[in-house]
Amino acid sequence: MSKIKIAIDADDAASDLKNIVYEYLKKKEFDITDLRFISENPDAHYPEIGYNLAKKIQNNEYARGILICGTGLGMAMIANKVEGVYAGVCHDVYSAERLKKSNDAQVLTMGARVVGSELAKMICDAWLASEFSGGGSTTKVAIMRKLEKESFQGKK
Numbered sequence: 001m002s003k004i005k006i007a008i009d010a011d012d013a014a015s016d017l018k019n020i021v022y023e024y025l026k027k028k029e030f031d032i033t034d035l036r037f038i039s040e041n042p043d044a045h046y047p048e049i050g051y052n053l054a055k056k057i058q059n060n061e062y063a064r065g066i067l068i069c070g071t072g073l074g075m076a077m078i079a080n081k082v083e084g085v086y087a088g089v090c091h092d093v094y095s096a097e098r099l100k101k102s103n104d105a106q107v108l109t110m111g112a113r114v115v116g117s118e119l120a121k122m123i124c125d126a127w128l129a130s131e132f133s134g135g136g137s138t139t140k141v142a143i144m145r146k147l148e149k150e151s152f153q154g155k156k
């Protein structure tokens, strides 16, 4: 079975934590790419960095993405603006697991000013080890997708 492709990126508030998480996941032999949007676009802020990664998820270039900024909040907000992309902020292991199992999110965000590096690694491990569990969550995620489609089409 081929490995899923993962993208990671961060703003200038979170590049140290991003490097630690990237190296950690790379060592664990995940197929992870550091997009380094800021190295080509030094004036970029979290909205452009998060949008760049989210568009690549939308285009199926990557199956999952990890975005890190100061709080994780801005990155989640911008990633959720891209149709078909679902992102959530996680600063604990339980939420990270539920983010995939219940919400089927392809993007995990964290705040480098909120979590330490060891917890960030555990959060990534829990999220990457989880799959959408279906069952009762299928209906709820389907409703979210339906409402999202209506909203993006300007119907409501």
Ligand code: RB5
Residues within 6 Å of the ligand: 011, 013, 014, 046, 069, 070, 071, 072, 073, 074, 075
């Ligand atoms: C710093 O620009 C900070 O605002 C950013 O990293 C992030 O926390 C925003 O949500």
